[in-house]
Amino acid sequence: MTYCVGLRLNKGLVFMSDTRTNAGVDNISTFKKMFTWSVPGERVITMMTAGNLATTQSVISLLDEQTKVQAERNPSILEAPTMFQIAQLVGDKLREVVQANATGGQKADSAFNATIILGGQIQNGEQRLYLIYPEGNFLEASEDTPYFQIGETKYGRPILVRAYGADMSFEDAAKLLFVSFESTIKANLSVGPPLDLQVYEKDSLKTGIERRIEKDDKYFASISSLWGEALKKAFNSLPDFKLG
Amino acid sequence: MTYCVGLRLNKGLVFMSDTRTNAGVDNISTFKKMFTWSVPGERVITMMTAGNLATTQSVISLLDEQTKVQAERNPSILEAPTMFQIAQLVGDKLREVVQANATGGQKADSAFNATIILGGQIQNGEQRLYLIYPEGNFLEASEDTPYFQIGETKYGRPILVRAYGADMSFEDAAKLLFVSFESTIKANLSVGPPLDLQVYEKDSLKTGIERRIEKDDKYFASISSLWGEALKKAFNSLPDFKLG
Numbered sequence: 001m002t003y004c005v006g007l008r009l010n011k012g013l014v015f016m017s018d019t020r021t022n023a024g025v026d027n028i029s030t031f032k033k034m035f036t037w038s039v040p041g042e043r044v045i046t047m048m049t050a051g052n053l054a055t056t057q058s059v060i061s062l063l064d065e066q067t068k069v070q071a072e073r074n075p076s077i078l079e080a081p082t083m084f085q086i087a088q089l090v091g092d093k094l095r096e097v098v099q100a101n102a103t104g105g106q107k108a109d110s111a112f113n114a115t116i117i118l119g120g121q122i123q124n125g126e127q128r129l130y131l132i133y134p135e136g137n138f139l140e141a142s143e144d145t146p147y148f149q150i151g152e153t154k155y156g157r158p159i160l161v162r163a164y165g166a167d168m169s170f171e172d173a174a175k176l177l178f179v180s181f182e183s184t185i186k187a188n189l190s191v192g193p194p195l196d197l198q199v200y201e202k203d204s205l206k207t208g209i210e211r212r213i214e215k216d217d218k219y220f221a222s223i224s225s226l227w228g229e230a231l232k233k234a235f236n237s238l239p240d241f242k243l244g
Numbered sequence: 245m246t247y248c249v250g251l252r253l254n255k256g257l258v259f260m261s262d263t264r265t266n267a268g269v270d271n272i273s274t275f276k277k278m279f280t281w282s283v284p285g286e287r288v289i290t291m292m293t294a295g296n297l298a299t300t301q302s303v304i305s306l307l308d309e310q311t312k313v314q315a316e317r318n319p320s321i322l323e324a325p326t327m328f329q330i331a332q333l334v335g336d337k338l339r340e341v342v343q344a345n346a347t348g349g350q351k352a353d354s355a356f357n358a359t360i361i362l363g364g365q366i367q368n369g370e371q372r373l374y375l376i377y378p379e380g381n382f383l384e385a386s387e388d389t390p391y392f393q394i395g396e397t398k399y400g401r402p403i404l405v406r407a408y409g410a411d412m413s414f415e416d417a418a419k420l421l422f423v424s425f426e427s428t429i430k431a432n433l434s435v436g437p438p439l440d441l442q443v444y445e446k447d448s449l450k451t452g453i454e455r456r457i458e459k460d461d462k463y464f465a466s467i468s469s470l471w472g473e474a475l476k477k478a479f480n481s482l483p484d485f486k487l488g
Contacts, residue, residue, distance in 0.1 A: 159479070162472050179482070231402075231406045232406060234478040235406075237470075238419060238470055239463070239467075239470070240416075241422065243418060
């Protein structure tokens with residue numbers, strides 16, 4: 001499986017993804033699921049992918065090739081004038097690939113579905129965060145729903161719901177994502193480190209801080225043990241229930 | 245959907261279930277999902293059900309009828325000599341009902357599957373806790389896995405993993421279940437109050453404390469608001485992440 005989260009903050013966008021892919025539990029690999037394109041000073045685009053790996057790799061490669069080949073009929077994601085149009089391009093490409101795999105040829109047991117989180121900003125536009133479905137349609141994050149999760153979303157959701165705030169600092173947002181990922185990794189074997197973290201500062205129009213958090217990262221390990229203790233303390237601080 | 249949890253503690257067994265059932269989001273009802281049979285001084289049996297409501301009601305009714313009709317060929321759950329044999333009886337009945345609905349007649353879009361948590365104790369035996377699958381086979385809780393969840397299990401799992409202890413008091417166990425249910429109810433509309441709580445004291449061989457927690461229960465409401473604050477405090481207590 002996979003776990004990816006994109007947060008929209010007042011200060012910018014924060015992305016985190018795991019890197020574990022699996023075909024069954026006996027075939028586990030590490031693949032990057034976070035991809036960034038940028039024209040410094042003009043646009044930054046980040047995508048994270050969940051679902052069938054052949055589908056997501058194909059979509060990313062097709063989008064990437066289009067940025068390099070001149071004279072394509074469709075504008076590339078580096079030429080589209082708005083983030084909305086980029087979301088449309090990505091959605092169309094995703095639907096094409098899913099459809100091409102699903103019809104004709106050998107049938108697979110599992111679906112070729114995939115879901116994509118897209119975030120970024122283009123000069124003279126606002127920062128945007130989208131969730132793109134395998135059908136090619138998409139949602140945009142709003143003030144009511146300022147973050148998107150894809151993949152194994154449930155274990156890590158309660159802490160996001162409780163601790164997210166639009167005015168968080170990047171450091172706090174990263175910490176929040178570490179906690180959310182830690183709960184997910186603890187519960188689902190098919191989500192695993194290394195983790196990729198990326199921070200985009202609003203209106204900077206350049207790729208922000210990128211970090212890979214390895215399995216033995218000291219900060220992540222400390223979060224893992226301290227969060228257990230902190231949760232127990234939080235639990236003990238609640239008023240006692242009286243049975244009698 | 246549904247959320248039910250059965251905990252095995254050193255002191256006894258604690259059960260909690262919600263009561264919401266739904267056929268789509270536009271057809272919501274309240275049904276009890278926790279059922280108890282007892283022969284005071286001799287045995288206590290509690291079951292909680294998740295899955296297709298027609299299936300689970302049918303299984304419970306058939307098991308219940310068998311306890312009232314004499315001269316049935318199979319022993320009833322009130323006559324079986326061990327908890328293991330009761331688990332077998334329940335598993336067989338569940339498989340029968342699932343199979344009867346699945347073959348012949350009109351086809352439904354959704355499966356007729358159901359899952360059951362069974363717990364209790366019979367005189368001269370240990371307290372036992374089982375998870376019974378629609379196929380009729382089952383697992384028993386062990387020291388390594390001392391609780392079972394059925395239905396919408398993911399949102400409420402992280403706190404169970406972190407705060408459960410076999411030597412907990414009944415009051416703490418109930419509090420833990422409240423927190424686990426609160427996280428689930430907050431995230432999934434198809435899990436909802438009232439909640440049913442039951443506590444079985446080991447070796448008491450009588451039905452323990454039974455409580456129904458209504459939607460406007462003051463304690464549950466206080467957990468809901470205080471847990472949010474406690475989580476935020478726990479989050480803030482973690483060491484800060486340094487981006488630079």
